[in-house]
Ligand SMILES: O=P(O)(O)OC[C@H]1O[C@H](OP(=O)(O)OP(=O)(O)O)[C@H](O)[C@@H]1O
């Protein structure tokens with residue numbers, strides 16, 4: 001998606017350690033108009049699929065998933081929580097995920113009330129790196145008996161192996177921008193050709 005690639009080139013900062021900082025528009029300050037265009041693009045890419053619900057993971061996936069839902073018939077958005085809370089009651093699907101930016105493991109929790117067997121779910125997130133967040137969500141979906149119709153990612157870092165693993169496993173993975181390489185010294189970013 002050209003608009004997203006141009007925005008990454010303009011406002012993204014390449015940091016050491018394979019980190020792309022896009023907090024000016026994606027995961028701290030949010031450009032809602034850009035999110036809307038991303039939702040529109042996913043709706044085009046997943047056209048014809050049955051999507052009953054969107055599932056994402058806190059924190060950065062939530063805003064993007066909510067705006068995207070407007071393009072999927074206002075389906076509900078469920079986000080997996082990364083901490084237990086007195087507000088989380090009843091039966092839960094729980095797994096663990098290693099957080100790329102926080103560099104530690106978190107529980108990943110969804111109340112059983114919000115994932116019903118047989119539902120068709122679209123997974124959405126801001127980043128795909130090593131695939132740990134997606135693996136966690138897929139595990140919860142497997143436990144719940146829901147069908148993963150597709151995976152929509154804003155930025156995939158193609159030089160990390162999350163995307164390759166998911167495609168190999170047969171998932172319909174649609175990343176709006178795939179960073180092929182990035183250089184923290186020059187700030188140069190190369191995208192995979194569509
Ligand atoms: O493919 P992976 O290696 O799992 O990396 C991608 C995940 O990393 C980030 O989550 P993180 O927990 O770092 O930050 P967040 O709380 O801002 O979402 C991002 O939001 C994705 O969920």
Ligand SMILES: O=c1[nH]c(=O)c2nc[nH]c2[nH]1
Pocket residue numbers: 018019020021022023027100101127128129
């Ligand atoms: O802001 C971010 N930049 C990244 O490079 C990244 N990788 C996973 N999650 C990420 N979040």
